[in-house]
Amino acid sequence: MLLKNPERDEKNLSLKGAVQISHSSFFVYEDKNGKKFLKTGEDEKLHKSIVQKMIDLNPHIARILRRFHIKPLIDTKTLNELTSGHMNDTCNIADGVYSLLSGEIKEKVDKSALKEASMLHDLGKVLIPSKILNKPAKLSSKERKIMNIHSTLGYELLKTQNLSEETLALIKYHHQNLQHSGYPVLPAENTASDIGVQIISIADKYSALREARVYRRRLSRTEALLILYREVREGKIMPAVYNALFKYAEMYDC
Ligand SMILES: [Fe+2]
Ligand SMILES: [Fe+2]
Numbered sequence: 001m002l003l004k005n006p007e008r009d010e011k012n013l014s015l016k017g018a019v020q021i022s023h024s025s026f027f028v029y030e031d032k033n034g035k036k037f038l039k040t041g042e043d044e045k046l047h048k049s050i051v052q053k054m055i056d057l058n059p060h061i062a063r064i065l066r067r068f069h070i071k072p073l074i075d076t077k078t079l080n081e082l083t084s085g086h087m088n089d090t091c092n093i094a095d096g097v098y099s100l101l102s103g104e105i106k107e108k109v110d111k112s113a114l115k116e117a118s119m120l121h122d123l124g125k126v127l128i129p130s131k132i133l134n135k136p137a138k139l140s141s142k143e144r145k146i147m148n149i150h151s152t153l154g155y156e157l158l159k160t161q162n163l164s165e166e167t168l169a170l171i172k173y174h175h176q177n178l179q180h181s182g183y184p185v186l187p188a189e190n191t192a193s194d195i196g197v198q199i200i201s202i203a204d205k206y207s208a209l210r211e212a213r214v215y216r217r218r219l220s221r222t223e224a225l226l227i228l229y230r231e232v233r234e235g236k237i238m239p240a241v242y243n244a245l246f247k248y249a250e251m252y253d254c
Pocket of ligand 1: 151175
């Protein structure tokens with residue numbers, strides 16, 4: 001059972017996911033006794049302390065930040081906006097795309113991992129400097145490299161929280177494609193399922209294209225679908241996954 005106002009020791013909570021309940025987003029935390037609690041994204045103090053704990057638990061995060069000369073500042077305002085907007089939206093689209101795939105394809109997807117991963121996929125952005133995240137112009141190649149580590153940072157942060165391997169792999173590779181030309185580089189012993197990555201990736205892209213960004217206007221449904229169709233032709237997106245998104249966008253007029 002999930003409680004909204006628990007009495008608990010915040011230091012012993014771990015982040016287990018995020019959920020949407022009647023148009024509001026909540027983070028799901030678990031205490032050391034396995035009890036689950038919900039907190040809205042507005043509880044900045046709590047989120048900051050949980051993310052800090054993740055950084056302390058995984059020294060690899062500090063090494064990545066040092067390598068890219070990034071100060072370890074936690075931007076929970078971004079996290080709150082992402083959770084109630086883009087990550088929520090990505091989760092709904094991924095769910096819709098999944099539901100419109102054939103039974104044969106669905107069998108190859110871990111549905112709960114897909115849901116969990118889409119709600120948390122951009123968590124790593126809490127550590128990306130906001131002047132890069134919100135730059136109202138094209139990123140320089142150095143800034144692009146920094147931006148692109150958000151999926152690895154999200155993976156490293158959440159690795160400390162006992163999430164499933166599939167959830168973590170989907171978070172790490174949500175910017176990968178069928179040709180494996182996305183980021184980060186897929187290792188030979190990759191555990192991410194191609195179809196799961198395809199669904200989270202197309203949902204992420206479609207949600208982003210349909211939102212206004214500081215550097216461009218919101219694209220129409222036709223414009224967004226056309227951009228993604230080009231990626232189908234380039235062999236980056238599986239046609240079945242694209243067709244499911246196309247149907248979803250038509251059905252829900254989104
Ligand atoms: Fe992302
Ligand atoms: Fe995203």
